[in-house]
Amino acid sequence: MIDAHIHADTRPYEDFEKMAISGIDKAITCAHDPLRMTTSEVVLDHFHRLVSNDVKRANENGLKLYVALGLHPRSISKNHEIIIQALPNLLQNNLMVAIGEIGLEKTSSQEINVFIEQLKIADDLKAKVIVHTPRTNKKEVTKTTKKIILENINPKLVIIDHIDFDIVDDLIDQDFTLGITVQPLKMAPQDAVNLLKEYGTDKFVLNSDISSSPSDPLSVPKTVHQMRLADFKEKDIAKVSEKNASAFFNI
Template sequence: MIDAHIHADCRTYEDFETMAIAGIESAITLAHDPMRMTTSAVVLDHFHRILENDFKRAGNNGITLKAALGLHPRSICPDYRIVLRKLPWFLDQEEVIAIGEIGLETASDLEREVFRTQLQMADELDMKVAVHTPRQNKREITIKTLSIIDGNIDPARVVVDHVDSSIIDLMADFEGMLGITVQPQKMTPNEAVELLEMTFQDYGPERFMLDSDMSSSPSDPLSVPKTVHRLKLAGWDDKKIEMLSKDNAANFYGF
């Protein structure tokens, strides 16, 4: 199994052991806002920590960790241009396979500018992109998010994450990947199965990937294995479960 969206810097060493015991072989850790990102130095130190510390903690437990780095909409510091200027160096590191987590939180003019700039960077560098959708005003902001994606990068290189029943219909014409986040306060394993059963055939089995988004928020490092278990109980065949929990993420990110 692959957990396609985590924030490893917020989790304990023991969480990685638990994940490995449950059958998670790989995970993707994304940049976010683990503290007050008041200056570019804090953001860049966050990137360094992911590359220098979290890979060791995951690897010591047998989990292959890859990274997506970028300027999260809640991490836009006053001197954010320094981060954007230095970001290509981080993206060139072997362990970094995507730009992320980027997107809109409130859809301010500044957020749109930073989001657009990073999508254009990904387009120029031929990189994949992991895009955030917020908890608040989710539908309205997702509509704006999809519009910006459409004008700046091939959607096939993008995964829109935290997709739930409130926005799934907006994805009908979107040609990218859909991240299903199973996390307390967002979606339970049973709710994830219900959403997938309603949309799996119409949207295509190769477009979905599961993740836990485990972070400092209420989280469960076993979200993906628990959802796989629920899919088995619901009668899903092994091939489809493998696509959702491993193959789609591996193919998209190039594991």
Template sequence: MIDSHIHADTRPFEDFEAMAVSGIREAVTCAHDPLEMLSSDVVMAHFRRILKVDPHRAALNGLKLHTALGVHPRAIPHDYMKVLEELPELLSDPSVVAVGEIGLDSGSETEMNVFIEQLRIADETDRRVIVHTPRSGKEEITPLIADLLSQHIDERRAVIEHVNMDVIPLLIESDFMLGLTVQPEKLTPQEAVQILKEYGTDRFVLNSDMSSSPSDPLSVPRTVHRMRISGFGEGDIMRVSEKNIRKFLKIKN
């Protein structure tokens, strides 16, 4: 299994062991907003942490971490252009598999400018993008996110995260990959299974989005377990828990 979206810098050492014991072999850790990003220096320190420190902590427990780098919409410093100027070079690190987590939260003009600029960078560097949708105002902000993505990058190169039954009907006819975040306050394993029953497994990936918010590092294996109980075959289970994200991010076996 691959947990397709986590924030490893906020989690204790023991969580990585629990994930590995449960059958998760790989995970994608994304940049986010663990601190108040008052300047580009803070953002760059965050990038260094998730590039070097957390992969080592996870590897000691048998968990391989891949990295996504980008300016989260809640982590935009006043001098964000300094970060964006450094981002193309940072993306050349072999552990980096995507630009992310980027997107919109409030939908402000600054958020949109930073989002569009990072989409340009992703397009020029041939990178996939991992895209945040907000907890509040999801139905209003998600169509704007989708429109900006469609204007600036091939839809097949973006995964829109934290989707739920309120926005899936707006996205299901697109070519985006869709991320099901199984986390307290987002989706339960049962809700994720219900979505997969209704829409199939070709377009979805599972993740825990574990962070400093209420989280369950075992939410992906719990959802896989619930899928088996609900009668899903191993092919469908493998698609949403590993194959789709491996193919999307071009992660080698």
């Protein structure tokens, strides 16, 4: 199985063992805002931790970790141009499989500009992108997010993440891949099963988004278990828990 969106830097060593024992063999750890991201030096140190310490901690437990690096809307640092300019070079690292997570939180003009700059780089380099959608004002912000994506990048390069019943209808007819974050307080495994029953398994990838907020490192295997109990075919279970992510990230 692949957990397509985690924040390994916020989790203890033992979580990676639990994930590996439960059948997760690969995960993508995404850049976010674990500190006050006041300067680009802080952001770059965060990136460094993901590609070095966290990759090592996960690998030691049998979990192959890949990274997505980029400027999260909550971590736009003062001198953020340095980060934007560094992205093409960072993408040379084989472990970096996407720019992410990026996107909009409040749709401020600064957020929009930083988002567009990163989408353009990804489109030019044919790099994959993981796009965050917020908890607050989700439907409205996602409409703006969708419009900006369609104007700036081939939608086949994009995962739009944290999909729920409120926004799925606005996105399902486009060429995006859609991420379902199975997480306490957001979406239980059974909710994910209901969504997949209604919309099929072709477009979706499962993830836990484990972070310092309430989250469950076993979200993906627990959802797979619920899909088996709900009589999904093994080939459809494989699509959302591994095959779609493997094809998208080329891992």
